[in-house]
Amino acid sequence: MTPDERRSLILDGVSEVVGAEHLESCLATGRGIGGGPIKAYIGFEPSGHAHLGWLVLSQRMRRFLDADLHLTVLLADWHGWINDKLGGSLESIEVASVHMESVFRCLLDDPPEGDGPGQVSFVRASHLVDDGDYWAGVIRHxxxxxxxxxxxxxSIMGRDEDDADGDTSKFLYPAMQSQDIHTMNIDVALGGMDQRKAHMYMRDMADRLGLPKATCVHTPIIPGLRSATGRMDASITGGSGVQVAGADEKMSKSDPKGAILLHHGAGRIRKLMRGAHLDPASPDSPIHEILEHIVFVRSTSMPVDRSEEHGGPLTIESVDQARRLLADGDLHPLDYKESVAARIADLLAPLRSRIESEPATFQALDRLVQKHSA
Amino acid sequence: MTPDERRSLILDGVSEVVGAEHLESCLATGRGIGGGPIKAYIGFEPSGHAHLGWLVLSQRMRRFLDADLHLTVLLADWHGWINDKLGGSLESIEVASVHMESVFRCLLDDPPEGDGPGQVSFVRASHLVDDGDYWAGVIRHxxxxxxxxxxxxxSIMGRDEDDADGDTSKFLYPAMQSQDIHTMNIDVALGGMDQRKAHMYMRDMADRLGLPKATCVHTPIIPGLRSATGRMDASITGGSGVQVAGADEKMSKSDPKGAILLHHGAGRIRKLMRGAHLDPASPDSPIHEILEHIVFVRSTSMPVDRSEEHGGPLTIESVDQARRLLADGDLHPLDYKESVAARIADLLAPLRSRIESEPATFQALDRLVQKHSA
Structure with missing residues (x-):
């Protein structure tokens, strides 16, 4: 693979890349900061069920592996603990971590695990923090x-500026997120556009401390199904899968009617999609975002299976085409929604089978989620 | 040794004991929280030269060992680093730690080292912090x-309330000091009266977290030689050998004319003592404090070697006697000062020999201290 081919896999179609020069120098030498393979990472608080946004991220993670990057999936259990996820219980967060690992193995098509190029490592933050050098870095920061x-x-944590005044552990969180990247010798930090603020902070701190600066790659984020302002570039807020005050665009599992969860079956997905915001006269809809950033990343066209009386079968080949058809009244919103829903259900079918093959893992998490959303 | 004998060694003559009930239950069972020997600890930031205040603490530490407590001397290197000691350099603080260890071995009369009763352990904070469980405790706190x-x-750190606004690592310090005690299963926390605030905070936090609460034992503190308000009960401030705004009573190495350092020779001590505050009409003087809390802890009387023309030899057997003689004009302040100075020089002679036998250790520290006080 040439550096150009690798670069295309890594960057084509992302929303933003910050500090591309580091990636360029890695591609030129074929090595990362640590001297081995170029290392990418993405961090998640294991806080509950996975939603559709993870599909966008996992598509990019898969491309990173195809580009022979090493990928670390950081199961940010301590971050979730500090951020009061699942009742602030590390035991409960571990249950979510086990499920999350399984979900990503499936979404990434079971890549080889290891430290080499094209391989993935699942790392718990609780492992990173069991080392004085990690904390020396946090303190220096x-x-x-x-x-x-x-x-x-x-807002990285989905919190207001004075949220930590009664729980001072939260002041550790940003330093830990920066230190994660430094400790693991990360060359490329991946996240949704909602992680932009965390990454810019990390780069600012790296400057102050004279540390190397990872290239930051940001994917589009999928808005909540009921969001009217559904363009992803309006959504530079929030983070870690958490809904942020004022950031109601982002899909969040905290709004049950707004989020497709990755274990949902075809019926549930169809029902949720039918309730999604879609104004034929407006270019903005979460359905368009899903079509563009998920469906059209996997296929070049989407069939609309329509009866003859409603216009007969149709093939959509771009999001703009869908917008035009809707605006002109040539595509009924419901037909459009059902077509996207069917495609998403297809894409999620292998994951659903995987989850059904490991019922204990999923059920343990599900009980915790029910308990903490009650 | 009976529990009563142990209690007397541990507590007789201290300024304050907080939470004696825990010590009582340990003495009743003969075991500490950890199931082994009753464990005591004292923490020091290794920040420079030792001063006379350490002599008061080491006398109490020696009694703890005589009472068959296990004693940990925590060389609080990370605390000193966070608190910007010796330029905030862990390497420099390590130089001070090596010297500090040697000083305490000598002051404690070379006790056996180990984990048993009557034995001492020197522990670096950098060792404690190399463990995720330590930090889990800090975060819970x-x-x-x-x-x-x-x-x-x-004020534990010798800092104002807004001193940490530009260096947020300082917000970790109080939690770390509490966690040190918890991590080491400490039964008795020792310090000067200046550590009272830190210990009360630790107890408050232990209540909130449902943790066991160590008994806290506080010794008198020796005021600076130029202090006019030299009663130790006026000195419930400051900490960690650091001078605090408004706490000018406590002896501090940051006032070169006010502090006897443990490596000073007889000539220097005499000169410093001659400059000490002493008003024959007032009951308060740092000289009285030194007589009471150091000289009379080791001997029951102090000779005043006076020429016949100034009144001839005299033996002082209590601090009140000295106050009366001075007030009545029967003892010249200079004769009194010189007698105390000579006694202190005698007490420090073995330590001075030890330091001279390890010139490299002392000189390395001395160079750092010169550099950082310049």
Whole structure:
């Protein structure tokens, strides 16, 4: 694979790349900061069920592996603990971690695990933090940052600036997120556009501390199904799968009617999609985003299976075509929604089978999620 | 040794004991929280030269060992680093740690080292922090405390409440000091009266977290030689050998004319003592404190070697006697000062020999201290 081919796999179609020069120098030498393979990472708080947004991320993760990057999936259990996920219980978060690992193995098509190029590692934050050097890094970081500056990052956690005043552990979170990247010698940090703020903060801190700066790659994010302002570029907020005040665009599992969860079956997906926002006169709809960033990443066209009386079968080949057909009244919103729903259900069918083959893992998590959403 | 004998060694002559019930239950069973020997600890930031205040602490530490407690001397290197000691360099702080260890071995009369009763362990904080469980404790602590509450402890570090706003690592310090005690299963925490605030905070946090609460034993503290308000009960401030705004009573190495350092020779000690505050009409003087809390802890009387023309030889057997003689004009302040100085020089002679036998250790520290006080 040439550097150009690798670059295309890594970057084509992302929403944003920050600090591409580091990736360029890695591609030129074929090596990462640590001297081995070029290392990418993405971090998730294991906080509950997976939603459709993970599909966008896993598509990019798969491309990273195809580009012979090493990929670490950080199961950010301590971050979730600090951020009060699943009742702030590390035991419960571990249940979510086990499920999350399984989901990503399936979404990534069971890639080889290991430390080499094209291989994936699942790393618990609780493993990283069991080392004084990690905390020395956190302290060096905190010695160089003001309380006010840390507060400004709190949307990373989906929190307001004064949310940590009664729980000071939250002031550790941004330093930990930066230190994760440094400890693991990461060359490419991946996240949705909602992670932009965390990554820019990490780069700012790396400058202050004279540390290498990972290239940051941001994917589009999928809006909630009921969002009217569904363009992903309006959604540079939030983070870690958490809904943020004022960021109601992003799909979030905290809105049951707004989120397709990855274990949903065809019937549930269809029902949720039917309730999604779609105004034929407007170019903005979460359905368009799903079509563009999920369906059309896998296929070049989408069939609309329509009866003759409603216009007969149709093939959609671009999102703009769908917008035009809707605006002109040549495509009924319901037909469009049902077609996208059917395609998503197809894409999720292998994951659903995997989840059904491991019922204990899923059920344990499901009980916890029910308990903490009650 | 009976529990009563042990109690007397541990507590007789201290300024304060907080939470004696835990010590009582240990003495009744002969075991500490950890199931082994009753464990005591004292923490020091290895930040420079030792001063006379350490002599008061080491006398109590020696009694703890005589009472068959296990004693840990925590060389709080990370705390010193966070608190910007010796330029905030862990390497420099390690130089101070090596010297500090040697000083305490000598002051404690070379006790056996080990984990048993009557034995001492020197532990670096950098060893404690190399464990995720330690940090889990710090995070649990921080989850239960407000920013405002942490600020109120900052005098522990010798800092003002807003000193950490530009260096957020300092917000970790109080949680770490509490966690040290918990991690090591400490039954008795020892410190000068200046550590009272840190210990009360630790007890408050232990209550919130449902953790066992170590008994806290506080010794008198020796005021600076130029302090006019030299009663130790006026000195419930400061900490960690650091001078605190408004706490000018406590002896501090940051005032070269006010502090006797443990490596000083007889000539230097005499000169410093001659400059000490002493008003014959007042009951308060740092000289009285040194006589009471150091000289009379080791001997029951102090000779005053006076020429016949100044009144001839004299033996002082109590601090009140000295106060009366001075007030009545029967003892010249200079004769009194010189007698105390000579006694202190005698007490420090073995340590001075030890230091001279290890010149490299002392000189390495001395160079760092010169550099950072310049």
């Amino acid at each position: 905190m010695k160089n940052v003001s309380l006010a500056r840390i507060r400004k990052t709190f | 921080m989850k239960n405390v407000s920013l405002a509450r942490i600020r109120k402890t900052f």
